[in-house]
Amino acid sequence: MKREKDPEKENRLLESAFKLFTEKGIKETSIQGIVDESNVAKGTFYLYFKDKYELRDILIEKKSKKLFNDAVCELRKNYIKSLDDQIIFIVNYIINVLSKNTVLLKFISKNLSWGVFSQTVTKLYQKSESEDDGFYQLFLKGVHEQNIKLKNPEVTLYMIIELVSSTCFNSIMYNEPLPIEEYKPFLYDTIRKLMHE
């Protein structure tokens, strides 16, 4: 009887926007540009999204959810005991993904600022249903169970996330001040230090 909203079209809009946000940033990306890239009429955009900011938020949630889910999922398969190693495993996993997928890296750096990104992720995993499957929870629980002495575990996690975020972008994108693979030892060393005051 009636035509259904086309998920193919929605996806094309999302991916085109993703691409353009990545290349130029949100402010510089016009809806006209997005629909052109998607081979979709202008009016159609408004059938799926209120404006480009709604689209961005959907994109952020979608992309970061996947990234962190994959990381934690992979961790599960490896039965790593030590919290240090767990954290470094996750960081390493994410760095590897972003190294191969620099479009995603650019999207995150251009549109989220790592600040917003980590905020989103944190929020995402704070409200996780079962009590022990979030990144945030995983960290706090690990600190407690493995008897790690930290004055303020939350601040430590904050510093780790921010250090990784801000530091890795240049390294991956421009090999500055070092290529990422050479930088990793310094980074993981520092993470271990931060976790043992």
Add this chain to the structure above:
Amino acid sequence: MKREKDPEKENRLLESAFKLFTEKGIKETSIQGIVDESNVAKGTFYLYFKDKYELRDILIEKKSKKLFNDAVCELRKNYIKSLDDQIIFIVNYIINVLSKNTVLLKFISKNLSWGVFSQTVTKLYQKSESEDDGFYQLFLKGVHEQNIKLKNPEVTLYMIIELVSSTCFNSIMYNEPLPIEEYKPFLYDTIRKLMHE
């Protein structure tokens, strides 16, 4: 007969733009807005700058130059010996300035991203004329003279700068995850650790 470019006018344009960029961001600031604020005609803008992006870049250079110059200048007056203490002195100085001058902080966060900022600063002080008066030089020279053992001093400096940058904004602006004064001990502790692998 020919009048020279009026430095008074140029300065008014710079400061008005600084104010508006800070309040609304670059994209949202119109040239009309800048010239209105400066009591200058629209056409005049183009006698001084190619467009608002050039103006922004000049502003970045000017503001960060001043910030770092002031910090190093103040350091000189205090005859601090240890490199750890020197670095922390400078970091502390800048944090204090930005805490009091959140307009400047916002400008940096809205228009630069800390990444661009530190890049600028680094560049600024790499090419510093006299060989020993830049922040960068100061650090490398200090490491050498005080016999500090670092595998790669440049990377250490990079990590320090990025950690400070990314970490302090939320703390100053939103007291998250801690107010800046409470966060400082954690931060300075970590800096010392980074300098003694």
Add this chain to the structure above:
Amino acid sequence: MKREKDPEKENRLLESAFKLFTEKGIKETSIQGIVDESNVAKGTFYLYFKDKYELRDILIEKKSKKLFNDAVCELRKNYIKSLDDQIIFIVNYIINVLSKNTVLLKFISKNLSWGVFSQTVTKLYQKSESEDDGFYQLFLKGVHEQNIKLKNPEVTLYMIIELVSSTCFNSIMYNEPLPIEEYKPFLYDTIRKLMHE
């Protein structure tokens, strides 16, 4: 097999449109709005009407037919002899209906302009099937039978209709220059004068 046009649906469309035209005027009313209000799909609209202007015209005819029919019908029940009194009875009846039903009044004023309205009404009753049951006929026949001396009865009727129309809207809606009840004596007085040159 083929289903007929659903009069229920048509009516819902008419009444929804009536409501919206009244509230916002024609130009500001969208077809989307009409079908939403009617719980009908957008495409369905075009099965019943060419566009919203056709719908409006149907609405005009329908609403004004009813108004005048009711007035004349009520007159019949009251066995009033004198033509003056008959005309004033009808005018008074319509004023009373519109005073209580300002939605209808607004619809007429927003979408018809009183000019179109009276034109419609006049047309409506000129072509009335049986020769003596229209307002127009009623007036002309009355003038003849009751031996009223008028140079041009048609012009007199025209002046009465226009005077009433243009004059009563402000009075009912805004009490300007007088509330309708206070204005009535002036109006009916003038009507009587017009009918006795």
Add this chain to the structure above:
Amino acid sequence: MKREKDPEKENRLLESAFKLFTEKGIKETSIQGIVDESNVAKGTFYLYFKDKYELRDILIEKKSKKLFNDAVCELRKNYIKSLDDQIIFIVNYIINVLSKNTVLLKFISKNLSWGVFSQTVTKLYQKSESEDDGFYQLFLKGVHEQNIKLKNPEVTLYMIIELVSSTCFNSIMYNEPLPIEEYKPFLYDTIRKLMHE
């Protein structure tokens, strides 16, 4: 030094809008249409007017001011004593102008509704500086000085204005129910009657 706003351009915008408002009404007239007709860039419109409604209001004031000024001015030249004759002189003057200038007549009928028009005019002449040169004042003063017995002179004036307005449009434009010249006797007769209850 600087270019001046071009009154020629403003006038072209006003007159083009006047023409289009007349032909299609305000709602149906687009700014695009106005600037096309004026051979002016779209942006230029906003240099002169906030939107088309501001333009309309300026047009109303301008056109009606002129019309009434001319009428009263002409009246002055003719030393007519009796108020009846004065009022009829002005009405006649305006009818004659509008008969020759049906574009103006259409503009008034399409965009103002005679209601708004008379309101404007009334306002215009109520606030007239010198105490006796407005139409409104002229009427009230005349009633008083010439000892004309009216229960409520304001209402009488209202009825006259509305009767003339609503009645003459059809007559001028469509010769319905009579050509204007043939209608005048009926109209002026009625005006005299209204002024002598």
Add this chain to the structure above:
DNA sequence: TATGAATGAGGGTTCATTCAT
């Protein structure tokens, strides 16, 4: 018959940039 997704023309508005004065 009925649906509502899709379309794209068209409207209002802003603004960087040019250029006559």
Add this chain to the structure above:
DNA sequence: GATGAATGAACCCTCATTCAT
């Protein structure tokens, strides 16, 4: 050098209308 009127491209958004289902 300085001005600000003029331009027109580009943006966002709405909506009548079509048409596959």
